[in-house]
Amino acid sequence: MxxxxxxxxxxxxxxxxxxxxxxxxxxxxxxxxxxxxxxxxxxxxxxxxxxxxxxxxxxxxxxxxxxxxxxxxxxxxxxxxxxxxxxxxxxxxxxxxxxxxxxxxxxxxxxxxxxxxxxxxxxxxxxxxxxxxxxxxxxxxxxxxxxxxxxxxxxxxxxxxxxxxxxxxxxxxxxNKAGSIDLRAQLHKALQHFGETLLTDREAQVINLVLHGHSTKTVAEKLSISIETVKLHRKHAYAKLEVSSQAELFYLFLDSLMSAKDYAGGDTLVAYMQPPQ
Structure with a gap:
């Protein structure tokens, strides 16, 4: 000092x-x-x-x-x-x-x-x-x-x-307040709804907590379910999202978020997974 x-x-x-x-x-x-x-x-x-x-x-x-x-x-x-x-x-x-x-x-x-x-x-x-x-x-x-x-x-x-x-x-x-679009609220909405069109409600909850850095144990505690149930939901979610690791999940979230144009709500994966016109 x-x-x-x-x-x-x-x-x-x-x-x-x-x-x-x-x-x-x-x-x-x-x-x-x-x-x-x-x-x-x-x-x-x-x-x-x-x-x-x-x-x-x-x-x-x-x-x-x-x-x-x-x-x-x-x-x-x-x-x-x-x-x-x-x-x-x-x-x-x-x-x-x-x-x-x-x-x-x-x-x-x-x-x-x-x-x-x-x-x-x-x-x-x-x-x-x-x-x-x-x-x-x-x-x-x-x-x-x-x-x-x-x-x-x-x-x-x-x-x-x-x-x-x-x-x-x-x-x-x-x-900053006057007449501007609430971009931060849009991003929060995108994170909240990420994967919901492909996943069950519980799978989406598990994935959201995993993205935030929670361990399997803390996910189980937050959702009041067993560790084995968390692992099962995560396995099913990964399969549906066609990812095999937390790294791939993270990049999928970022890619879908960055590619969203004129986002108005809902799951960013809907537009992201559509074939190019």
Missing amino acids: NDLSDYSQQLSLLIDAVGEDPFPGQLVGTLRSLVDIDDATVIFYPERDYPVVEHFEVPEPSQNSTLSQFVLGPFLLDPFYVAATELRFGLFRLRELAPTGFKDSEYYKNWYRNCGYQDECGYVISLGDNAFLNIALGKTGTRASFSAKQVKTLADVLPVIETLCQSHWGTASVA
């Missing part, structure tokens, strides 16, 4: 940057003056639109990068995003939010592993009217993790970070 004078100086610069383009980068710089951080990403979630990456480090988001794909749909499966939709705000470690078995999920392998994160702390900050901010702070070194002292330090400055972020992004959040 660096000394208080460094933090005070960085905080002064952050206050001056409210409402200006340098604010997200200065926000990360201020947090770095308190805690050693290997990587940071700041993502703004407007009330009705796709997420906006306000600050990133390496690798730079390009057309084919993980981040550029993340904001088009996979964010729906992110534990920090799910926490915000459940109105859970504050500072969290990934381990507090992720379901059991999350590290075996394809979402984890395709997002966190590609980022190189070994540990993550993240702020989830409400901006009002279903808009919120995620400040993701990562440790990428071998066996690196945030210490209890570092987590406490980040938690201690939450009130000032929250207030400044609400001041900076509050206007953008309000401006």
Whole structure:
């Protein structure tokens, strides 16, 4: 941890940057003056639109990068995003939010592993009217993790970070509302209905939980059914969807979501599986 004078100086610069383009980068710089951080990403979630990456480090988001794909749909499966939709705000470690078995999920392998994160702390900050901010702070070194002292330090400055972020992004959040299509609601609907035209209700429930990273055991607990019944539903669902693994299921979900044009509701697989005209 660096000394208080460094933090005070960085905080002064952050206050001056409210409402200006340098604010997200200065926000990360201020947090770095308190805690050693290997990587940071700041993502703004407007009330009705796709997420906006306000600050990133390496690798730079390009057309084919993980981040550029993340904001088009996979964010729906992110534990920090799910926490915000459940109105859970504050500072969290990934381990507090992720379901059991999350590290075996394809979402984890395709997002966190590609980022190189070994540990993550993240702020989830409400901006009002279903808009919120995620400040993701990562440790990428071998066996690196945030210490209890570092987590406490980040938690201690939450009130000032929250207030400044609400001041900076509050206007953008309000401006986003007027007359826009609720794209985030559409994506939630697509995930909710994924596979329902081909699967039974219970099979669809199992597949949805598997996509979110739940283990067979936690799926069984959530649905109040046996582990063997979960395995049977998953086997039948995989056969109907013509996939043989969780990886193939994940890619099928992403492909159907990304290819949906003018989505108005229902299962994205209906259009996805139609032969080309």
